Structures are given as structure tokens and as C-alpha cells.
Amino acid sequence: MLRVTGAVMGGALAFGAFAAKAEDTVKIGILHSLSGTMAISETTLKDVMLMLIDEQNKKGGVLGKKLEPVVVDPASNWPLFAEKAKELIAQDHVAVVFGCWTSVSRKSVLPVFKELNSILFYPVQYEGEESERNVFYTGAAPNQQAIPAVDYLMGPDGGSVKRWVLEGTDYVYPRTTNKILAAYLKAKGVPDDDVMINYTPFGFSDWQTEVSKIKAFGSAGKKTAVVSTINGDANVPFYKELGNQGIKATDIPVVAFSVGEEELAGLDTKPLVGHLAAWNYFESIDTPENKAFIDEWHKFIKNDKRTTNDPMEAHYIGFNMWVKAVEKAGTFDSDAVIDAMIGIAVPNLTGGLSTMMPNHHITKPVYIGEIQGDGQLNSVWQTSGTVVAQEWSPYLEGSRDLISDWRKPLSCGNFNVKTGKCGG
């Protein structure tokens, strides 16, 4: 009796799974925090994904199938990211996931994507030191953001900065980026005394002592700058305190890597005019592609005041690359799409072309921008073309000899050129 019931149930399940596969929609997972300390940055990425999926469906979907977004809220809770990723892949059977912002959230979901062999598009600038087969990194590696920003500040245009404060939130991205920057500054001849490194927890709000420490460090007779890897809504009281203590950009400029148009939208930016941000895209960049994107965005979100920013462009590029790869592979199967992705090139929004390299990173131009009174970022310096990502930093001991190449026959994310072995 039990055996018969089991067989019938098994048959029903198999039929159900078969029916699901034969459906006309393909699910796309969106894994961004809609609440908690990172909601300030991530909510708009969920919205832009919905817009991109909507636009693609208007063009007829992909391979004749319509796309269906599946939105989950991991609530800035890093272990919850892994749970939600599992839910998206194993339960909802999504073909691909666009998500994550903080590196700790990405590290939390890596084992899930590896085990269940799905695809993650990660749109945010990060610390490098990683290249996974199941992840495509559409955000900047340190040599596409942090290093050019430091070069700019060291040069005459940036003020010939001689003293450095590395101010970060306490987790893997700022810690690793600051390790790389400290090694880079040392290589450039900056004495250890001229570098001060500080960390504060997520959501830190009482910046009085930290900012006065920065002020004191900057009063030693040498031009000082702050390199900020502060993430999330701790940025709001940080910039407010800078304004309160009268630290102007002409005295001690602050260059931020995780502050863009979206984070500035909730601030009074008049006391912050002149402070800097380093990205690969600004809303203020004047190209026809960008104008069309911004118009489309304002129409979709029904709000002319909503800004666009670099991670949104990264999702735009990543989504278009995924569509092209799926069309090239002729299937939504993860392995085929991953192999088809390398070499795919799509236009970016700043008038250039973005290519997916064998290390699963894309080529990006670098822009340094100054905060304006209206919350926009105006470009004051840019690279002449696009830069290839160096995901394994040449400035760190453990990664100096590593390269990543996911093409056959190497198919390795951390190949050691000295020992000739895969696995660092």
C-alpha cells in the first residue's frame, strides 16, 4: 500500500517538475537587502533589476521565454543571505541571481552557489582577492577604483596629498582594501607614520571622536586626505559630523568608495561640496546612452528625483551580458551560460564597451568625481579608456603570484604561476 502511494507520489512529483521546466517563464532571482543598515544602498538595485526585466520582456523575453523576477529580502543579515540564496535556487529554480552588496554577504552565499551550481552577478565595487566560477563580478576591483583614486590624490590635481587616513567599516571589504592600499602607499614611499587606519562597526552613529581624530591627524603640516570605505547608513552621520566640525574639502578631502548618488540623496550636500567619490559611472556623465537610461528609469519608477548610480550600471551591463550569453549558448543551463559568458561585450552607459574577461571581471573606465551642492557627482578626472581588472592584487604577498582564467584547459580561479598549481 505504502509502496503504491510512494510510486504515485513520486510520479506526481516528477510530472510536476517536468511541467515546471516546460513553463513559459524563466525566473530571475533578486537578492538585495530591502531593510536594515544596507537598505539605503540596495533597495534601488532591486528596482533597477525589475526595470531591466520589464524592458527585456517587452522585447520578447529571452529565447522566447518571458522573465519573471523573484524578489527576496535578506534584511542586511549576512547568514540570511545564504538562506535566501538557497531558497531562490533550490525552491524557486531561478536561472540566475543578481544580488549582494557587502562583501560579507557575498562570502556568505558563495558556498550555496558553488554547491547548487547557479550563477551570481555581483554589481558592487569590492576588495578583489576572489574569482569564483559561479560568480560574475560587474563591480570594480581595487585597481579599477581604489588605486586610481589614491593616484589622483597623490598628484597635483588632487592636492599632492602626503598624509593618509584610511577610515572603514569593520568587515572584510574595508579591511582587505586597506591592506592593499597600505602596501601600495608603502611601495610609493609614504612613511608608516603618515598613514592612520581606523575601523568602526556597521551603523556607527557617534562620529565626534573619530572626526576630531581625523582633524588632529590632518594638522601636522602635511596635506592630508581621508580614504573612506565606510558602508551603509553610517555614512550619513559621518558626513554630517564632518560638516559640523567644519572640515572642508579644501582642507582635508574625503574620497569615498561606497558613497554614490543614492547615499547622497538623503543628505544636505552643501557643506560637502568638493569631497570626492571614485566610481566607474556617474549620473552626470553626458552620453546619449546614459540619457536614455535615466529617462527610462524615471518613467519606470514614476519619480523624476530618483538618482542612478554605478551599481545600477553594473546590473545593466551584467543583465545584458547574461541575455547575450544565454542567446549564444541557446540554453539557460548554468554550465553552458558560464562557458558562453567569457568574451561577451556590451556597451556601457558612458560611451564605451564593457567586456567579460576570462577572470570573470569586466573592463571598466575609472572616474573621480566631486560632490556638488545638488547631490550629483561631477567628474574631475577619468581614464582615457577602460581598465582590465586585477582581481589578485600584486601588492599583497599571498596574491602576487595568482591569476584567474576560467577558460579551458586552465579553468582555475586562483592559479599560482610560480608553482604551476591551481589552488593558490
Next chain:
Amino acid sequence: MTFFRLLAFLALLLGAGAARADALDDTLALFLEDKFPQTEKAVAQLAATAPPQAAAILDALADNRLLIDAANKLVLIKTVSGGLVNAKTGEAITGVDASAFKKVRINNALRSAIAAAIGALTLGNPDPEKRLEAARAVFKSHDPKALPGLEAQLAKETDPRVALALREARAAIIALSADASADDKIAAIAILRDRGDQDAQNLLDVIVQTNEAGPVRAAAESALASIHSRLALWNVAQNLVYGVSAASVLLLAAIGLAITFGVMGVINMAHGEMVMLGAYTTFVVQSALPPADLLWSLAVALPLAFLVSAIVGVAIERLIIRFLYTRPLETLLATWGVSLVLQQGVRSLFGAHNQPVTAPAFMSGDLELGGLAITTNHLWIIALSILVFVGLQLVLRVTPFGLQMRAVTQNRRMAAAMGISTGRIDMFAFALGSGVAGIAGVAISQIDNVSPNLGQGYIIDSFMVVVLGGVGNLWGTLLGALTLGVANKLLEPVIGAVLGKIALLVFIILFIQKRPRGLFALKGRAVEA
């Protein structure tokens, strides 16, 4: 003969005038190119030739109001009121909107150059405040080209503050110049030492670095040493003030908890959400009032926040906690659940985004006392916390309700036997504690992000204060808040924010091993164990 000389003189004047006009045209042409090196050259030219239009042009450039009319090759200024004028002639331009023209871009290096140029140009302005600003700008830029202008102004300056600023600016230039004599430099260093702030320290550091060993460098080093020791003292005082302001926030957040925990022994995990509700009340009040009435928004928000949080507190007490009396673990769990419900409720009503709460104008900026700088909003919070503390002490000591609350805190069974309705006292105590948390929320909305998780950042700190201070006495809460606030702010510059918090937690754990009931425990046989 004189007639011809007159003619020649007139011709020269006219020529000079025309030449000056030509120079201005050349300068304005540089702006038209909208490239950073050209704009920098133009700024330098304006500072050097100082035509009458220079101040207006530089002001507009610094404010992003200098515009390019590429079609007519004109440079325009957008006035503060939004109109358009020709930068060279000053005549108004009608019929076109300012947004049709491109702005001349500037970067940080340009901003410094513009500030220095404006400073040098406005040294002789009839308004003493503008002259003071100009003197300060020249001190910052210490541009040797401004020296003759400084000397000229010093000779006729009547305002003592401006005269001091001019002397300091001149000292900055002389101390750093290569040609000044050693005696002049040492005199200048003395003026800088008297100024004694971080800017002066900065300059003296440069002097030490750029001078060979000798009397000048020795003078700079000794001046630096005296400034360092003075600044170090001011730094300690500054950190103490930061500690007191952090303590005032802790006190406001924790004092309500001390009351509910003291009277009822209830661990209220939803206390942070009471604070959050107070902050959201402020946001709602500010959205409801017209922007001109921002001044009164906080005065209206304070009693409203008290009411809102008190009502929610009473609801929690009547509906949940009353039934879980004598079961502390279940109360903890139940109030934790309530906190989640409140957070999600606010999230659904207002959205997960941070909500903007603006500080009224009189609460922005800072107050300078000697070497101390205290932000005004923190001052107001310190004042508010003292008011709340005094108010609560009055309620406890003077009112019959306070007397009954104290009785129930000391010995609940005996108080009930004396005829006090402990159920009603519980309800009012919870209302009072939650209401005070609402007031804390109004204060915190000024310094922190207003989001549904606002409470999570303060619940742990509130418990730490209550555990440290004990529940016998509100003075315990005050002392606990002061200890934790000041210790945190003194530790932060030394070992960092994260380690500082850890150190304090370890300290509290060790402290309650020795004194489990906190600093101010209730004493006497009548007290329940």
C-alpha cells in the same frame, strides 16, 4: 604745450583703460574654454589685475554660478536671486533661463585658489565681517602676493578683531617666506604661538620641516611644544565633553528602562522600539508642519512623542506583560516578539528607508569655548537629559504616585499589603518609562538615522547602563550612563570604536561579579532578594 601734455595724458589713460578692458576680455576668454588649467590661469589673472568685476566673478565661480554662453562667446553670472547678468558689463540679460548655459567647472585645487584670491581682493571691504573673512582666507592661503594688501589694510584698520586676524595672516606669510630676516620670522612665530590652534600648529610643523637647524627652527620647535601641550589638555577636555554628550544620550535612552525594570522587574526588550517610535513621531510632526515652522517642530514633538510611546507602553503592559507576571523569561521572550512586531509595523507603514529629520537652524553649527568645539545639537541634548532627570526625580520624590512607585520597587508584597494598587502602579510606571523613551527618541532623531531598526542600536547600551547603575536610585542610572559614555569616548581614540565597546562589556561583566546589583543597589532587610 600743456594742452598736448593733457591730450597725451588722456590718451594714455584711455589706452590704459582699453588695455585693462582687453586684459579682462582675455581673462574671460580663458573661462570660456572650461578646462581646469585655463580656469586656474584666469583666477590668477583676476587676482593680479584686480578689475572691479573680479570679486563678483570669483564669488560666482566659487558658487557654481559662472556660466558660459558659447554661442555669443560671453561669460555670464547667475545672481543669487536667479537672474542673469553679463560678467563684464553687469547688464541684466532677460528672456533666457540660466539652465540653458553650461557652468564653469571647478575642482578642489581651484576652490583653494579662488578663496585665496577673494581674500586678497576683499581685504578693504567696508563690512568688517567680510574683512575678517578675507584676513582668515589669506591666513589659510599664506600667499606672499597678498602681503602688500595686508600691510596697507593693517595701517588703517580700526576693528581690533580684524586687526588681529590681519597680523596673524601677515605672520603666516613672513614665517614661511624665504626672504624675511630671522628676527622677523621669530617675531612671526611668536604671533603664531599665541594663536595656538590647530591651524597654527600646522604652519609651525611646516616651518620646522622646511628650515635648517638654527634660531628660527628652534623658535618654531619651542612654539610647537607649547601648543602641543595646550592642545593635548584641550583634547582631553574635548573628549570629556564628547563623553558627557554620549552619556546624555545613554541616560535618556536608559532612564525609562531603569524605571520599568526597577518597579516591575520586567526585562522589556521592546524599550528600543519606544525610542524609535519617538523618533518617528518627530518625523511625522515635521512632515505635517509647514517648513517655516521647523523651529516649533521639536517643541510640539516632545509631548507628542511622550504620549505616543506611553500609550504603546500601556498597551503592551495591559495586553501582554500583566499576564506574565512572575515569569521573567516568558516576559523577555514576549517583549522581544513585540519589538519585532513594532519594527515590522513601522516598516510597513513608513517603508524600510531612513526618514529625514532636519535639525532646526538654532540647533545647527557649533559653540566654541577656548579650544573646545561643542556641536549645538549635542548641547541641547545634554540640557534635555538634565531636564528629564530632574523632572523624574521630582516625580519620584514629590508626587504620591512617585512614593507608591518607590514602595513597590522596594517590596512589592508589603506595598500591596499597605493598600497600594500594584497593578495600577505597574501600568503607570510602564507608561512613564516608555514615555521617557519617546522623549529620548526625539533627541536621537537629531543625531542618528531614523529607521525601523533605530531601537536596536540603543537597547543593548540601555541594558548596560541599567545593569551597571542598579535600580535602587536614578542617580545610579546617571552615574552608570556617565561612566559608560565617558569611558567609551576616552577609549575610542586610543583603541578604536570596536575594541572600546568590547572593553566596556568586559568591564561590566567583571564589575557585576563583585556587585551583582550594580552601583546603587537597594539596601535593607525589607528589600526582596
